[in-house]
Amino acid sequence: MSRYALSIALKDLKRIFKAPLSLVSMLMLPIVITVIVGFTFGTSGDVKIPRIKVLLDDEDGGILPGFIRQSFQKVGSGKMVELVDTKADEGRRLIDRGKASAFIVIPKGSSSALLDKKPIEFLITKNPSELFLPAIVEEILKTDAVMLDGAVRLFGEPLDTVRTFLKGEHWPSGSELSRVFALARRRFVLITPYISDSLITVQTVRAGEKNEGGNFFALIFPGSMIIGLLFISMIAQRDIVKERARGTLKRVLSGPTSAGEFIIGKVMYNFFLTSISLIVLLVIARLVFGIGVKSPLALAVVSLGTALLSSGLVILPYGLIRSERAAVALMPSYIIVLCLMGGAMMPYETMSRLLKEAARYSPVFWVVDAFKRVMFLGVDMGDIMRNIEVINIVGILSILIGTAVLKRRAAKGL
Amino acid sequence: MIDVVDLKKSYADVMALRGVSFSVKEGEIFGLLGPNGAGKTTTVSILSGVLEADSGSVSIAGMDIKRDSKRVKRLMGVVPQEIALYEELSAKENLHFWGGLYGLSGKDLERETERVLELVELTDRANDPVKSYSGGMKRRLNLIIGLIHRPRIILLDEPTLGIDPQARLKILDIVKGEAANGSTIVYTTHYLDEAEKLCDRIAIIDRGEILSIGTLAEIARLAGEEDMVTITGDFEGVAIDSLLEGARLEYISEGVCTFSVPERPVLGGILERFFKAGVKVRNIEVKEPSLEGAFVKLTGRELRDM
Ligand SMILES: Nc1ncnc2c1ncn2[C@@H]1O[C@H](COP(=O)(O)OP(=O)(O)OP(=O)(O)O)[C@@H](O)[C@H]1O
Numbered sequence: 001m002s003r004y005a006l007s008i009a010l011k012d013l014k015r016i017f018k019a020p021l022s023l024v025s026m027l028m029l030p031i032v033i034t035v036i037v038g039f040t041f042g043t044s045g046d047v048k049i050p051r052i053k054v055l056l057d058d059e060d061g062g063i064l065p066g067f068i069r070q071s072f073q074k075v076g077s078g079k080m081v082e083l084v085d086t087k088a089d090e091g092r093r094l095i096d097r098g099k100a101s102a103f104i105v106i107p108k109g110s111s112s113a114l115l116d117k118k119p120i121e122f123l124i125t126k127n128p129s130e131l132f133l134p135a136i137v138e139e140i141l142k143t144d145a146v147m148l149d150g151a152v153r154l155f156g157e158p159l160d161t162v163r164t165f166l167k168g169e170h171w172p173s174g175s176e177l178s179r180v181f182a183l184a185r186r187r188f189v190l191i192t193p194y195i196s197d198s199l200i201t202v203q204t205v206r207a208g209e210k211n212e213g214g215n216f217f218a219l220i221f222p223g224s225m226i227i228g229l230l231f232i233s234m235i236a237q238r239d240i241v242k243e244r245a246r247g248t249l250k251r252v253l254s255g256p257t258s259a260g261e262f263i264i265g266k267v268m269y270n271f272f273l274t275s276i277s278l279i280v281l282l283v284i285a286r287l288v289f290g291i292g293v294k295s296p297l298a299l300a301v302v303s304l305g306t307a308l309l310s311s312g313l314v315i316l317p318y319g320l321i322r323s324e325r326a327a328v329a330l331m332p333s334y335i336i337v338l339c340l341m342g343g344a345m346m347p348y349e350t351m352s353r354l355l356k357e358a359a360r361y362s363p364v365f366w367v368v369d370a371f372k373r374v375m376f377l378g379v380d381m382g383d384i385m386r387n388i389e390v391i392n393i394v395g396i397l398s399i400l401i402g403t404a405v406l407k408r409r410a411a412k413g414l
Numbered sequence: 415m416i417d418v419v420d421l422k423k424s425y426a427d428v429m430a431l432r433g434v435s436f437s438v439k440e441g442e443i444f445g446l447l448g449p450n451g452a453g454k455t456t457t458v459s460i461l462s463g464v465l466e467a468d469s470g471s472v473s474i475a476g477m478d479i480k481r482d483s484k485r486v487k488r489l490m491g492v493v494p495q496e497i498a499l500y501e502e503l504s505a506k507e508n509l510h511f512w513g514g515l516y517g518l519s520g521k522d523l524e525r526e527t528e529r530v531l532e533l534v535e536l537t538d539r540a541n542d543p544v545k546s547y548s549g550g551m552k553r554r555l556n557l558i559i560g561l562i563h564r565p566r567i568i569l570l571d572e573p574t575l576g577i578d579p580q581a582r583l584k585i586l587d588i589v590k591g592e593a594a595n596g597s598t599i600v601y602t603t604h605y606l607d608e609a610e611k612l613c614d615r616i617a618i619i620d621r622g623e624i625l626s627i628g629t630l631a632e633i634a635r636l637a638g639e640e641d642m643v644t645i646t647g648d649f650e651g652v653a654i655d656s657l658l659e660g661a662r663l664e665y666i667s668e669g670v671c672t673f674s675v676p677e678r679p680v681l682g683g684i685l686e687r688f689f690k691a692g693v694k695v696r697n698i699e700v701k702e703p704s705l706e707g708a709f710v711k712l713t714g715r716e717l718r719d720m
């Protein structure tokens with residue numbers, strides 16, 4: 001069966017290589033997008049992300065601020081965030097003058113309120129002139145909040161466990177947390193994967209490890225990259241519609257080749273193109289933007305999944321579209337919506353809460369998130385398992401559904 | 415070899431086939447003759463296993479087209495009505511691809527490619543991209559792709575469409591050659607003369623129905639061993655029936671009537687009565703019994719009117 005698929009993929013490659021110019025311009029697409037976006041955002045010319053300066057007004061002095069301090073220290077091996085203790089007035093003055101990225105106030109009595117399962121609030125003031133950095137701080141804090149909330153709810157008895165957590169004596173492992181969260185209420189379970197992922201992230205970046213610091217480009221790179229890859233897939237897979245309109249699909253299906261094999265051939269062809277583009281992109285990321293990667297394995301696995309997902313996401317609508325004209329008209333909007341929703345156009349960190357919730361329903365989010373974790377936070381395979389799962393499952397499902405749709409339509413003569 | 419039983423197929427709002435049945439014997443050239451929109455392509459698509467019928471069955475070489483789809487498809491060569499080629503690739507590359515899908519490889523593939531290219535005299539241009547070919551050349555390539563794997567059963571859907579008369583004859587010869595080599599052939603066309611020249615048996619199809627099946631002689635006999643006369647004129651207010659004594663009215667509409675007459679003198683009498691009745695006759699056409707006559711009789715239309 002793979003022999004037919006392989007013939008189809010090779011034939012398509014042969015066809016595209018007959019037009020080298022369009023091939024090159026297609027493969028350049030993600031690179032062009034990334035470079036444009038990169039230089040638009042990085043006008044300062046400074047490609048290294050600066051250390052995030054966070055002001056902390058600790059009026060509580062208990063275990064809660066201890067936990068928060070620790071979470072900031074864990075991120076980027078403590079090199080990414082610079083935590084400065086201030087008093088309320090001083091802090092407000094500094095943030096107003098743009099001297100820091102964020103100002104956090106932890107009110108008196110927060111720790112005991114937390115242990116009594118009473119609602120607590122901490123205030124974060126963000127520097128409005130900065131885009132990403134305060135968002136990162138907010139993200140870390142929110143993760144802390146959800147974690148604490150979960151921990152207190154679930155470990156309410158015995159509180160000792162919570163206390164060890166909060167004192168930072170014992171950092172929970174991923175599996176410990178998963179076990180705990182598995183017991184949680186449904187609403188909570190829904191966001192668990194992200195929470196435990198965040199935790200693991202924090203956990204795996206070991207103190208004392210050499211850290212190059214977050215790279216600004218690493219933040220925008222994944223989004224631009226997936227936009228570009230989806231556009232490559234869009235162009236490459238338009239052949240499905242063309243072949244249907246021109247009768248070659250019918251001819252293929254009148255031979256011993258099945259619709260599934262036809263699609264697998266297309267996926268292989270697409271996979272090859274996106275992989276080449278991705279490799280070029282990653283080399284550029286390394287050489288031009290200085291984005292280093294700690295775990296090549298994690299990068300490779302996410303990249304493979306992404307190439308697959310990228311084909312799948314376009315095969316699905318192409319199964320439904322009949323004419324080339326409709327394909328040309330509809331597909332770019334479809335891709336842009338997916339990317340906008342998934343936080344590939346504007347950074348996820350800067351999206352509103354509602355949009356952030358919505359983002360999780362765009363598979364693009366999981367790609368961007370995974371690449372950010374791998375390239376920006378330098379995490380390992382284990383920390384992006386959830387992403388890998390979502391990416392591959394959605395990729396394979398959309399390929400399967402796309403195949404079924406195409407098959408059905410061919411059989412019905414639609 | 416091929417048994418088609420009561421095929422029905424509708425598209426969104428068109429009933430394309432309304433119960434089509436026929437059988438094709440081994441080694442036979444079977445013609446499916448019908449005007450545009452008759453359901454020829456729909457029938458061929460179902461036979462080739464691409465399109466699903468709403469009901470009815472197709473068995474080919476004793477196998478069901480749905481159940482044994484893969485095995486049946488391997489036996490068949492299909493030449494679609496559309497020119498289904500990869501325009502960026504050369505004739506040779508196209509043949510290599512399609513031949514490969516039918517399991518040919520290596521020396522066999524090379525040899526068969528050369529064979530079919532020679533068949534339609536495309537060897538000289540075999541390495542040029544198809545998009546640089548003329549319409550007729552593409553049509554010829556479209557044909558040989560369906561023949562490259564020496565299929566036992568060949569389905570040809572109007573393979574001579576838009577091709578010059580000489581090339582048409584050549585294609586008919588090729589089809590005859592394939593039949594002589596033992597292949598079973600289903601050939602659709604809307605050209606009467608092709609059906610006459612080529613086919614052992616013919617089915618006349620119109621509006622999704624088979625109107626008649628048989629050898630050329632059998633179908634012609636259906637039209638009766640009679641001359642078919644078509645009179646064009648102004649018969650308003652005239653009782654045509656009474657004028658047509660001795661003849662059989664086949665078809666009548668505003669200003670045109672067609673009837674068959676057993677012998678010429680009868681026609682003389684009829685014409686005399688027409689003149690006496692003061693009917694303005696603009697044209698008289700007499701046709702000897704032929705497939706065309708049968709066709710007109712069966713469909714009430716001339717094929718070239720469609
Ligand atoms: N994909 C389709 N969707 C809707 N209607 C269709 C489709 N294909 C064919 N039809 C309709 O079905 C009927 C039969 O079409 P078909 O193509 O089988 O005729 P044909 O005999 O091959 O005609 P032609 O000589 O023009 O090729 C026609 O009325 C046509 O409009």
Ligand SMILES: [Mg+2]
Pocket residue numbers: 454455456495571572
């Ligand atoms: Mg047709």
